[in-house]
Structures are given as structure tokens and as C-alpha cells.
Amino acid sequence: MSVFRMTIGNPIPTQAIIHDEGFSAIENRPYVHALKDSVVLTLALEEGAPIWGLGQQLGGINKRGRVYGAYCTDDPHHTEDKTTLYGAHNFFVIGGKKPLGFYIDFPGRVQYDVAFTDPDQLSVTISGTSCTLYEIQEDTVKDVLIAFRKMIGKPYLPPKWALGYFQSRWGYASESDLLGVKAAFETNDLPLEGIYVDIDYMEAFKDFTIDTQRYPDFKGLNEMFQKDNQYLIPIIDAGVKIEPGYALYEEGLQHDYFVKNKEQAPYVAAVWPGHVHFPDFLKPEVRKWFGDWYQFLYDLGIRGIWNDMNEPAIFYDPETLEKAIDYATSLKGKALDIHSFFSLGDVFRNLSNQLTYYETMQHDYLGQTYSNDTLHNLYGYYMTQAAYEGLERINPDQRHLILSRASHVGMHRYGGIWTGDNASWWSHLALNVQMMPSLNMVGFLFTGADTGGFGGHCSGELLTRWLQVSVFTPLLRNHSAIGTRDQEPYQFGQRVLDHNREIMYVRYRLLPYLYSTMIMAWEYDTLMFKPLALEFDDDRVNTIEDQLLLGDELMIAPVVLPNQKGRMLYFPEDMTLIRLKKDQISLAPVTKGDHFVPYALDEVVCFLRRNKTIPIAKACQTSADLDTNHLTWVLGQNQAATFEWYDDDGQSQVTSPLVTTHVTISETDDFQASEKLCQSIVVKRPE
Numbered sequence: 001m002s003v004f005r006m007t008i009g010n011p012i013p014t015q016a017i018i019h020d021e022g023f024s025a026i027e028n029r030p031y032v033h034a035l036k037d038s039v040v041l042t043l044a045l046e047e048g049a050p051i052w053g054l055g056q057q058l059g060g061i062n063k064r065g066r067v068y069g070a071y072c073t074d075d076p077h078h079t080e081d082k083t084t085l086y087g088a089h090n091f092f093v094i095g096g097k098k099p100l101g102f103y104i105d106f107p108g109r110v111q112y113d114v115a116f117t118d119p120d121q122l123s124v125t126i127s128g129t130s131c132t133l134y135e136i137q138e139d140t141v142k143d144v145l146i147a148f149r150k151m152i153g154k155p156y157l158p159p160k161w162a163l164g165y166f167q168s169r170w171g172y173a174s175e176s177d178l179l180g181v182k183a184a185f186e187t188n189d190l191p192l193e194g195i196y197v198d199i200d201y202m203e204a205f206k207d208f209t210i211d212t213q214r215y216p217d218f219k220g221l222n223e224m225f226q227k228d229n230q231y232l233i234p235i236i237d238a239g240v241k242i243e244p245g246y247a248l249y250e251e252g253l254q255h256d257y258f259v260k261n262k263e264q265a266p267y268v269a270a271v272w273p274g275h276v277h278f279p280d281f282l283k284p285e286v287r288k289w290f291g292d293w294y295q296f297l298y299d300l301g302i303r304g305i306w307n308d309m310n311e312p313a314i315f316y317d318p319e320t321l322e323k324a325i326d327y328a329t330s331l332k333g334k335a336l337d338i339h340s341f342f343s344l345g346d347v348f349r350n351l352s353n354q355l356t357y358y359e360t361m362q363h364d365y366l367g368q369t370y371s372n373d374t375l376h377n378l379y380g381y382y383m384t385q386a387a388y389e390g391l392e393r394i395n396p397d398q399r400h401l402i403l404s405r406a407s408h409v410g411m412h413r414y415g416g417i418w419t420g421d422n423a424s425w426w427s428h429l430a431l432n433v434q435m436m437p438s439l440n441m442v443g444f445l446f447t448g449a450d451t452g453g454f455g456g457h458c459s460g461e462l463l464t465r466w467l468q469v470s471v472f473t474p475l476l477r478n479h480s481a482i483g484t485r486d487q488e489p490y491q492f493g494q495r496v497l498d499h500n501r502e503i504m505y506v507r508y509r510l511l512p513y514l515y516s517t518m519i520m521a522w523e524y525d526t527l528m529f530k531p532l533a534l535e536f537d538d539d540r541v542n543t544i545e546d547q548l549l550l551g552d553e554l555m556i557a558p559v560v561l562p563n564q565k566g567r568m569l570y571f572p573e574d575m576t577l578i579r580l581k582k583d584q585i586s587l588a589p590v591t592k593g594d595h596f597v598p599y600a601l602d603e604v605v606c607f608l609r610r611n612k613t614i615p616i617a618k619a620c621q622t623s624a625d626l627d628t629n630h631l632t633w634v635l636g637q638n639q640a641a642t643f644e645w646y647d648d649d650g651q652s653q654v655t656s657p658l659v660t661t662h663v664t665i666s667e668t669d670d671f672q673a674s675e676k677l678c679q680s681i682v683v684k685r686p687e
């Protein structure tokens with residue numbers, strides 16, 4: 001592996017890169033321009049060379065033709081003109097004959113102009129004078145991706161049950177709401193692995209408290225779920241409510257654990273609980289303290305958590321709000337011209353997440369003081385490290401479910417991410433597909449989007465089509481915002497319910513395959529979801545943005561538009577079409593080229609590559625009921641194939657090298673069903 005490292009100035013350490021053995025130090029590169037307040041990279045692009053990477057971003061798999069920013073931002077309106085989301089992932093690869101990878105190790109704001117202003121140039125603006133730059137040279141894009149993943153270390157792995165179907169909704173207001181959801185899944189014969197429990201469970205939005213009015217016996221409630229092998233996953237927010245007598249607040253104050261303002265007093269901002277302080281997660285002792293608090297939830301039986309608002313999101317700070325109110329007051333009784341009228345609205349509309357808040361916040365990091373703005377992207381990362389290590393101290397032998405909204409490269413070692421507050425829009429379904437490979441490239445394997453969309457009102461058809469996508473992503477969570485149309489799979493009438501049931505059960509049928517594939521991607525530092533262009537050397541595949549490879553075996557090509565009966569797609573080689581339902585598997589050969597493939601609402605369609613086989617389980621209610629001793633192995637257009645299969649108890653720590661089983665399936669095995677070119681066979685699991 002050829003990695004070159006260039007240190008500019010005196011960079012702030014981020015712990016993103018943890019393996020740097022054998023790297024060559026370089027002094028300079030002609031594309032690096034150190035300016036007064038920034039470092040700018042200008043990279044010439046070959047015509048048509050694709051750009052991969054950048055992690056969580058709007059836009060395509062190929063990043064060309066757009067601007068992007070890396071600055072963790074809570075913006076729930078992911079419209080096309082936006083440039084920043086919740087994560088900051090400064091890794092990209094320029095494809096073409098001699099692929100080049102770059103990682104910009106810098107925790108502040110970075111902006112990318114990827115062949116937008118100039119079609120032949122990629123420029124990066126780093127908002128600071130110090131950073132570490134890594135340049136990765138390999139023969140293929142795939143090798144660059146592997147090299148980068150080796151540099152950043154193995155991803156966090158969730159327990160197997162985290163890959164079950166989870167329901168969620170902001171606004172489940174009480175114990176009876178949660179029990180009602182559980183019962184409705186049972187009555188409607190739908191599998192359910194658990195519920196993500198949003199801020200409504202807390203007392204006045206205070207972390208590590210339970211509202212006992214609405215949840216009189218949270219522990220007992222959790223036990224009711226647990227006896228059916230279901231899990232509750234409560235949310236934790238970054239801000240700690242300022243409230244005398246509240247233990248978390250008092251301890252934080254007493255030990256000087258909160259982020260300061262410029263006067264060295266704890267910084268005050270407002271989020272859900274009203275006025276809050278932010279734990280300074282950049283300090284190890286604060287991570288230890290806050291991490292230990294997860295014990296409160298653990299003792300209630302909780303085995304997974306969900307960290308939110310950790311960009312950190314700020315609704316307003318009291319001083320800025322005061323100024324806004326003063327401004328409004330100064331206009332009182334005046335006849336407003338159009339400018340003052342609009343500025344009045346803007347003053348309030350723009351109160352959230354202002355740059356000045358982050359400039360005011362002061363961290364104590366590695367013995368130095370930094371304003372949050374200069375290392376903004378590390379905050380959620382270290383909050384999630386605190387959660388991971390806290391749970392690890394409580395139970396080192398088990399994996400826990402850990403999900404975070406904000407992220408940075410390096411955080412992938414401590415938790416997964418969901419893609420934040422998307423909307424119930426068809427375009428966001430397409431975006432979900434496009435984002436998966438890029439998230440894998442920067443180390444996130446346990447990831448997925450809010451199925452059905454978070455904001456806005458979902459239609460039955462959109463939810464069904466979305467389930468057909470999420471059925472393949474490790475995180476499968478139907479989540480929606482308070483005030484939007486109810487979005488549980490049974491809220492759209494009998495027909496939609498019947499469709500959703502088929503698909504949700506298929507998730508469990510695919511679980512042995514998905515679990516193995518995720519952990520294999522962990523072991524080999526590869527992508528679980530790959531753009532087709534990484535595997536096929538064919539001009540057509542370079543432009544495909546709505547089909548992906550999943551593991552080494554499957555291609556997926558979901559329907560992401562309304563009112564469709566199927567879709568056109570391109571087969572880069574002969575494949576086997578697999579149609580899956582709760583109790584059916586049907587197979588058909590497809591030849592290389594373009595074909596229209598019917599895709600109904602009550603099935604899951606995927607395509608098996610040549611000389612491959614995958615296991616399909618029987619449908620079941622939760623991952624605990626999964627029967628991996630009786631699997632149907634689907635064999636494609638070949639007489640035999642071998643699958644490298646990983647499985648375990650689903651919760652013990654995974655260690656490398658993996659112990660895997662090579663399962664060889666051939667035509668001569670015990671056939672259960674057979675068609676001319678494709679067979680579905682049942683084999684027993686090898687001893």
C-alpha cells in the first residue's frame with residue numbers, strides 16, 4: 001500500500017487514522033496551496049473520471065457536478081440545494097486510470113467543489129491553516145477503498161438482533177402507546193424486533209430519567225418486550241438540562257465537565273429541555289462519566305441506545321434570542337418596509353445552529369482550549385465513543401446497539417449512524433440507495449435511512465417501496481416525526497398491510513446472508529454495498545446510480561418511483577432473478593443486457609450473480625427464532641458454488657480472523673424444487 005502523509009502546520013489530532021505503519025512523509029504537493037486562513041487543494045480531473053466517497057452527503061454515488069460541505073449540521077430539510085448533513089467524512093477517491101484517494105484529517109469545516117465551478121477540477125477548501133493530508137495510491141479504486149478502511153480501523157459491529165425490523169415514531173407518548181404498537185404487530189402478523197423510544201419517554205427531556213407519569217414501570221415494560229425477544233432502544237440527547245437537583249447536571253457542574261463560553265463559564269444554549277449545558281465529550285474523564293451513566297438504562301434492561309442532537313444541534317442561545325427579541329421590539333408599531341419585514345422573519349428563522357454559537361463554545365482538548373468551530377466535527381464522535389465505552393465497561397462480552405446521528409471518520413469504530421431527518425419523498429428513497437456505498441467507504445456498516453421517511457406524510461406505496469430497499473440495509477427502522485401521518489406498516493389499509501408483511505418477513509429470510517455479508521465486509525475491509533462500476537469493467541456501469549451490488553453475490557435494483565409495475569435495468573452479466581415472499585422463492589434466468597423487470601409491491605426482487613449461492617431462511621418473527629439449520633440455498637446459473645459463511649451467537653464480540661464455513665452447493669444436492677437453469681435446494685448446515 002502506498003500512502004503519503006503530509007502534515008501542514010500543527011494539526012488538531014482526531015484519532016481518525018489509527019494504522020499508519022509504512023506511510024511515507026511528504027513535504028509538499030503542487031496541488032496544495034497554503035493560504036492565510038485556509039488550505040486549498042486543486043486537483044485536475046480527467047474527463048469523465050468518477051469521484052467516489054465523502055460519506056453522508058446528498059447527491060449521487062458519483063460525486064461529480066456538485067458542492068459539498070463537511071460540518072456536522074442538524075438540518076431536517078434535505079433539499080437538493082443543501083451541502084451539509086450530520087456527518088463529516090473527508091475521504092474521496094478520484095477514479096480513472098490511476099486512481100487516487102485522499103483523506104483530509106481536519107475536524108473543522110471543509111468545503112468541496114467537485115467539478116461544479118470548473119468541470120475539470122476538484123477543489124477542496126479547508127477552513128484552517130493546519131491539517132494532515134493523506135494521499136493513497138493504488139492500482140484500482142477497490143484497493144484504495146480497502147487501504148483507507150485499513151487506515152481507520154475496523155467498524156463497530158452491532159448484535160445480530162439489531163438487524164431485525166424495528167418500529168419507531170417520535171410521539172409514542174406512553175407505555176400504552178408502545179404496548180399498542182407491539183400488539184398491533186402481533187394482530188397483523190408482522191415481525192417486530194423492537195421499538196426505538198424517542199424523547200417522549202424522558203422526564204422534561206432530561207437524559208437518564210424516565211417520565212414515570214407516562215411510563216410508570218419502564219423496567220417492567222422492557223421485560224414485557226424482552227420475553228418476546230424484543231428490544232427497546234431509548235434516545236439520549238447531547239444537551240443536559242440546567243435544573244438544580246438534577247443529578248447529571250449537578251455532577252457535571254461540580255466536576256467542571258461542561259463546555260465553556262469565552263468567559264470560562266459553562267456555555268448555555270437551548271435544545272429540547274430548554275436551557276442546557278453540553279458535556280465536553282472531548283475530555284476522557286467526561287466520556288468516562290457520561291458513559292457510566294448509561295448504566296441507568298442498562299439496569300432497566302436496555303441493551304441499545306440512540307444518540308441524537310450531537311452535532312451538537314442548538315435551537316438558540318439566550319443572548320442571540322434576546323437580541324432577536326430586541327430587534328423585533330424595536331420594530332414594534334412601525335410601518336415596515338419590505339426589507340425590515342423579511343429581516344424580522346429571518347432573525348427568528350435563522351436562530352438555530354448559528355456559527356457564532358460554535359465559535360463561543362470552548363473545549364478543553366488534549367490540554368488546550370479550542371473553540372467548537374475549529375473541531376466541530378468531533379463532538380458527536382466523542383459522545384458516541386463515550387456510549388460505546390460505557391456499555392463496554394458494563395458488559396465487555398456483549399455487543400450493544402449503538403446509533404448516532406452526528407459522526408466523523410473514526411466514530412465508525414464506536415457506533416452506526418442513521419441518515420438523519422429525511423422526508424417521505426421518492427427522491428429520498430433514491431438518495432438512500434445512493435448513499436449506502438459512500439457510507440461503507442468511510443467505515444459505517446451498521447447504517448440505513450428512516451424507512452418511509454421521517455418528515456412529511458408517507459403514502460402506503462412509498463412505504464412499501466421503501467421497505468423493499470431497507471430490507472437489505474443493516475439498519476431497518478421505520479421512523480417518522482410527530483405530526484406526520486401514522487407510518488406503521490398497518491396504517492395504510494389491508495392491501496398495503498398484506499404487501500408489507502411479505503416484505504418484512506423476507507428481511508428475516510435474508511438475515512443469515514445479510515449478517516454474514518456485513519461481518520465479511522468488516523473482516524476484509526470491503527463494502528457491503530458496492531457501485532457496479534467497482535466490479536464490472538464496462539462503460540455502461542459507470543453511470544448507474546440506482547442499482548447496487550450487495551456483497552459478492554447479489555445485485556439489487558429497487559423501484560424508487562411511484563406508480564411503477566417494474567423497471568428497466570442493466571445486467572452486466574447473466575444472472576438469476578430471485579423473487580422472494582414470506583413463503584415463496586421463485587427463480588428465473590436473465591441474460592446480460594437491458595431488460596424490463598416486473599417488480600410487484602408484495603415481493604422482494606434481487607439478482608444472483610454467476611457461480612454464486614446464497615442461503616435463505618424460513619420466515620420468522622424475530623432474529624431469536626431464526627433457524628439457520630434449515631436453509632434453502634439458491635443456486636444460480638451454475639452447477640456448483642461456494643459461499644463463505646460467517647455466523648455466531650449474534651452477541652459475543654467478533655474477533656479477526658473470522659472463523660467461517662465454506663458451504664459448497666451443487667446441483668446434485670438434495671433438490672427441493674428445480675427449474676431448468678436454476679435450482680433451489682435445501683441442504684443441512686455442514687457440521
Ligand code: MIG
Pocket residue numbers: 169170198199235308309405420421479480481
Ligand atoms: O429536533 O427526538 O433526528 O430522529 O425523532 C428533533 C426527536 C430531534 C431528531 C432526530 C429524530 C428524532 C427527533 N430528533
